[in-house]
Amino acid sequence: MTEVAVDTVLSVEGVTKAFGHGPPWHRRSVEVLRGATLQVNPGELVGLVGENGSGKSVLMKIVVGLLARDGGTVQRPERLGYCPQQPLLWDKLTVAEHFELFAEAYDLDGAAAAASRDGLIEELQFVKYLDYRVEDLSGGTRQKLNLALALLHDPQLLLLDEPYSGFDWETYLRFWEMAEERRSRGMGILVVSHLLAERERLTRVYELRDGRCEVA
Amino acid sequence: MTRTLAFTREQLRAPFALALLIAVPALFVAAAAGVLADFARALGGGLAGDAAASLGAGWAAAFIAGSLGFFQAASSRGADRRLALAGAGPGRVAASRILASLALAVVAAAAGFIALQLRADIVHPWHAAAAVLAFALIYLSVGVVIGSVVDGALEGSLAVAFVFLLDVFSGPGMAESPAPYSVSRKAADVLIASGLGEASPGADWLKLGAAVTIALAAALAVFAYSARSRL
Numbered sequence: 001m002t003e004v005a006v007d008t009v010l011s012v013e014g015v016t017k018a019f020g021h022g023p024p025w026h027r028r029s030v031e032v033l034r035g036a037t038l039q040v041n042p043g044e045l046v047g048l049v050g051e052n053g054s055g056k057s058v059l060m061k062i063v064v065g066l067l068a069r070d071g072g073t074v075q076r077p078e079r080l081g082y083c084p085q086q087p088l089l090w091d092k093l094t095v096a097e098h099f100e101l102f103a104e105a106y107d108l109d110g111a112a113a114a115a116s117r118d119g120l121i122e123e124l125q126f127v128k129y130l131d132y133r134v135e136d137l138s139g140g141t142r143q144k145l146n147l148a149l150a151l152l153h154d155p156q157l158l159l160l161d162e163p164y165s166g167f168d169w170e171t172y173l174r175f176w177e178m179a180e181e182r183r184s185r186g187m188g189i190l191v192v193s194h195l196l197a198e199r200e201r202l203t204r205v206y207e208l209r210d211g212r213c214e215v216a
Numbered sequence: 217m218t219r220t221l222a223f224t225r226e227q228l229r230a231p232f233a234l235a236l237l238i239a240v241p242a243l244f245v246a247a248a249a250g251v252l253a254d255f256a257r258a259l260g261g262g263l264a265g266d267a268a269a270s271l272g273a274g275w276a277a278a279f280i281a282g283s284l285g286f287f288q289a290a291s292s293r294g295a296d297r298r299l300a301l302a303g304a305g306p307g308r309v310a311a312s313r314i315l316a317s318l319a320l321a322v323v324a325a326a327a328g329f330i331a332l333q334l335r336a337d338i339v340h341p342w343h344a345a346a347a348v349l350a351f352a353l354i355y356l357s358v359g360v361v362i363g364s365v366v367d368g369a370l371e372g373s374l375a376v377a378f379v380f381l382l383d384v385f386s387g388p389g390m391a392e393s394p395a396p397y398s399v400s401r402k403a404a405d406v407l408i409a410s411g412l413g414e415a416s417p418g419a420d421w422l423k424l425g426a427a428v429t430i431a432l433a434a435a436l437a438v439f440a441y442s443a444r445s446r447l
Contacts, residue, residue, distance in 0.1 A: 062446070062447075064301060064447075065301050065445035065446050065447035066297065066301065066446060067446055068446035069446075074447060076447075082298070082301070082302075084294075084298065086294075088294040088295045088297075088298040089295055090222075090226055090292055090295050092225075092226040092227075092229040092230060093222055093225070093226055097222050097225070100218055100222065101218065101219060101222055101299060101304075102299070102302055104218050104219065104304065105299050105302040105303040105304035106302060106303050107303060133229070149302075
């Protein structure tokens with residue numbers, strides 16, 4: 001990973017990725033990404049769309065560092081927020097305990113962590129679930145926690161993979177308001193979705209097709 | 217500290233798993249010693265009496281600690297990796313996960329040892345306690361290693377069972393000439409000796425300490441490696 005230039009928060013250049021399938025004596029390789037290139041600047045809200053299986057989540061995982069790329073370069077800032085498609089949470093821990101763990105990981109001091117947490121649970125309206133275990137939350141509330149954890153440290157770059165699945169209509173609209181508010185403060189945001197209904201809110205939309213990103 | 221405490225709380229909030237952790241070793245020691253001795257004779261081993269009960273305590277603690285170690289590592293893998301990438305770091309997350317899981321190994325070993333004390337007349341109880349704990353720690357590490365690299369619950373639990381069965385049936389007491397690759401070989405030697413009323417030589421204790429240390433270090437390294445950033 002490298003720090004990016006001041007005017008860019010995410011630069012993906014010619015990223016390739018293939019997955020091997022089958023036993024070693026009959027190995028087949030499927031190329032998912034064939035030189036994907038995209039860019040996100042501070043204050044931009046960028047969309048990445050594509051059909052199911054087009055490689056959107058693979059590209060997202062490569063940017064985050066969950067998957068290794070075969071080729072190409074990725075430049076991104078250190079302070080990054082990642083909201084995965086499937087909430088990656090601990091079922092037996094409470095919402096408050098999740099915030100504690102991530103505040104420590106982000107190296108936030110107690111006051112800053114508490115202020116950020118309180119603001120997010122107020123904004124996403126799940127204050128009353130603070131002491132609930134994740135296993136007792138609805139899918140939508142899990143998704144709110146998933147999003148709030150990605151935003152806790154006010155990242156320079158926010159990566160959202162199908163972030164609003166499970167949201168009710170009111171929360172869906174609030175999500176876009178939150179995204180626009182953060183964009184106006186200079187955060188770069190990349191939203192991945194198989195269907196983006198809010199294109200007018202986006203600075204730019206890339207379509208991932210045949211392993212390459214094209215401006216749609 | 218926050219992380220280790222949170223992971224420990226997570227484990228304590230699974231009451232059924234905790235109940236199994238206590239019940240399996242206790243029941244195994246109480247019920248299976250006679251069967252184990254018959255089985256050992258059939259395989260050419262010389263396990264009998266209190267030695268069979270002692271070794272049964274070790275195996276029971278090992279199997280339950282290995283299974284729980286696997287499920288701890290596998291079921292929380294996604295969230296643990298997310299936390300590591302968020303800034304906690306793979307090494308620190310691995311250390312917290314393993315430290316928290318040590319509590320499981322201690323509970324399983326204590327249950328097995330207490331059942332053994334109630335069933336058999338062990339001359340060197342502290343030797344037996346240490347060896348049962350060593351069994352649990354070694355298999356906790358085996359479970360964490362498998363849980364760090366194997367995706368599926370079925371495949372992972374079968375892998376733990378495979379290592380366990382291979383180890384048990386080729387180890388001291390069961391086989392006429394124990395295999396050198398048996399991961400719990402030294403723990404079994406010390407445990408059988410304590411069941412026979414004998415003290416183990418210092419060299420056996422050193423080798424047992426080395427086996428436990430290597431197992432825990434391997435678990436830490438494999439977990440941390442699997443949770444590293446691929447960027």
